[in-house]
Amino acid sequence: MSPPVEIPGLSFGATRTNVERAISELRSGRPVVIGYENQAIIVIGVEALDAEIAQGFSAIGNGLARLVLPAPRLTRIGAPRSCAGSIALPDMDLARIETLALKIDGRIDAPVALATPLDLAALDLLGLTLVLPAAIVAPVAREALPHLLHVEKEDIAAFHSLQARTLKVVGRAPVPLEGAPETEFVVFRGGEGLRDQVAVIVGKPDLSRPVPVRLHSACLTGDLFGSLKCDCGDQLRDTVQRMADTSGGILLYLDQEGRGNGIANKMRAYQLQSQGFDTYEADAALGFDLDQRRFDFAAEMLRQLGVSAVEIITNNPQKIAALKAAGIEVAADRRVLGRPTAENVRYLASKRDRAGHFIDFDALAARASD
Ligand SMILES: Nc1nc2c(ncn2[C@@H]2O[C@H](COP(=O)(O)OP(=O)(O)OP(=O)(O)O)[C@@H](O)[C@H]2O)c(=O)[nH]1
Numbered sequence: 001m002s003p004p005v006e007i008p009g010l011s012f013g014a015t016r017t018n019v020e021r022a023i024s025e026l027r028s029g030r031p032v033v034i035g036y037e038n039q040a041i042i043v044i045g046v047e048a049l050d051a052e053i054a055q056g057f058s059a060i061g062n063g064l065a066r067l068v069l070p071a072p073r074l075t076r077i078g079a080p081r082s083c084a085g086s087i088a089l090p091d092m093d094l095a096r097i098e099t100l101a102l103k104i105d106g107r108i109d110a111p112v113a114l115a116t117p118l119d120l121a122a123l124d125l126l127g128l129t130l131v132l133p134a135a136i137v138a139p140v141a142r143e144a145l146p147h148l149l150h151v152e153k154e155d156i157a158a159f160h161s162l163q164a165r166t167l168k169v170v171g172r173a174p175v176p177l178e179g180a181p182e183t184e185f186v187v188f189r190g191g192e193g194l195r196d197q198v199a200v201i202v203g204k205p206d207l208s209r210p211v212p213v214r215l216h217s218a219c220l221t222g223d224l225f226g227s228l229k230c231d232c233g234d235q236l237r238d239t240v241q242r243m244a245d246t247s248g249g250i251l252l253y254l255d256q257e258g259r260g261n262g263i264a265n266k267m268r269a270y271q272l273q274s275q276g277f278d279t280y281e282a283d284a285a286l287g288f289d290l291d292q293r294r295f296d297f298a299a300e301m302l303r304q305l306g307v308s309a310v311e312i313i314t315n316n317p318q319k320i321a322a323l324k325a326a327g328i329e330v331a332a333d334r335r336v337l338g339r340p341t342a343e344n345v346r347y348l349a350s351k352r353d354r355a356g357h358f359i360d361f362d363a364l365a366a367r368a369s370d
């Protein structure tokens with residue numbers, strides 16, 4: 001057999017390749033191995049666990065498998081923590097695991113150990129895959145399980161900053177919209193979890209001045225179906241209309257459904273909301289922090305479009321701070337009013353009270369009676 005060769009242009013770095021493959025493996029329901037120094041663990045998301053895989057974890061882990069949960073979930077089930085932790089799974093009891101990871105009435109039933117660096121890397125990787133942030137892990141020898149995908153802890157950490165840098169335009173075309181006939185869609189690939197991100201350029205904004213810009217995170221229920229639970233659809237259409245009626249602007253339509261949790265977790269959260277939780281309590285009960293989104297790659301999209309200064313259209317102070325941190329000049333910030341409904345007032349009030357969004361309820365009420 002001829003020896004392996006390094007071919008320029010065909011030798012991709014391990015960081016990108018292995019992490020991208022690991023995301024795909026975990027989403028397909030197959031475990032991966034994460035290595036760090038001379039240690040390694042085998043990992044799978046709770047969502048993908050079945051009796052057969054559980055048996056495999058028992059065998060390979062010699063009874064040392066554990067369930068790793070983020071701090072908000074541990075707090076929810078009665079073990080207040082500011083950092084992730086793990087619970088021993090000596091017998092891989094599937095019903096117990098589901099209760100601890102997901103059930104509303106889950107209660108802690110064993111001591112919680114501090115998460116190891118490898119445990120934290122497992123949660124980090126699951127976050128990129130949009131599955132429930134609950135990991136089953138078991139220690140393994142580094143060289144064991146050669147047929148499974150191996151990824152290094154450092155590569156997972158480095159992947160986050162790599163993502164923004166790998167963005168590139170893969171397609172663009174005019175898409176005339178109702179009320180905004182002169183509109184172009186520009187599709188970028190890369191970004192968060194390799195998803196496609198779209199810049200919607202409305203009219204012909206003057207790039208030599210601060211450009212009206214909105215970063216809009218995808219909301220299937222609100223944007224497309226007009227859900228009454230949020231204000232997203234109104235914000236989307238009103239912003240495009242406002243841009244078309246003035247000197248144009250750019251709306252970045254970001255594939256960040258559910259504040260970055262993914263549509264499946266958003267529906268899990270909605271289910272909890274139907275039982276009385278508010279939008280943040282529901283996310284926390286599932287193990288999520290207030291907001292999973294990052295906006296550094298949105299800044300990179302703007303840069304690639306030739307934008308260096310913006311008038312941002314948002315009520316969300318994190319979006320403003322993130323663009324500034326990424327080196328975009330924010331010359332002004334403008335509010336964007338949705339329409340209040342009986343179903344979304346609690347959601348809007350929670351965003352104001354818990355996440356500091358600038359939401360003026362008097363202005364909203366005036367709008368409702370327009
Ligand atoms: N997890 C979760 N996500 C939600 C819920 N309701 C709406 N979302 C998501 O929240 C995000 C809202 O994004 P944006 O429209 O960019 O809004 P924002 O962060 O409130 O900021 P501005 O609208 O710019 O003020 C979308 O990704 C929605 O899918 C919810 O109850 N739970």
Ligand SMILES: [Zn+2]
Nearest residue numbers: 219222230232
């Ligand atoms: Zn919405």
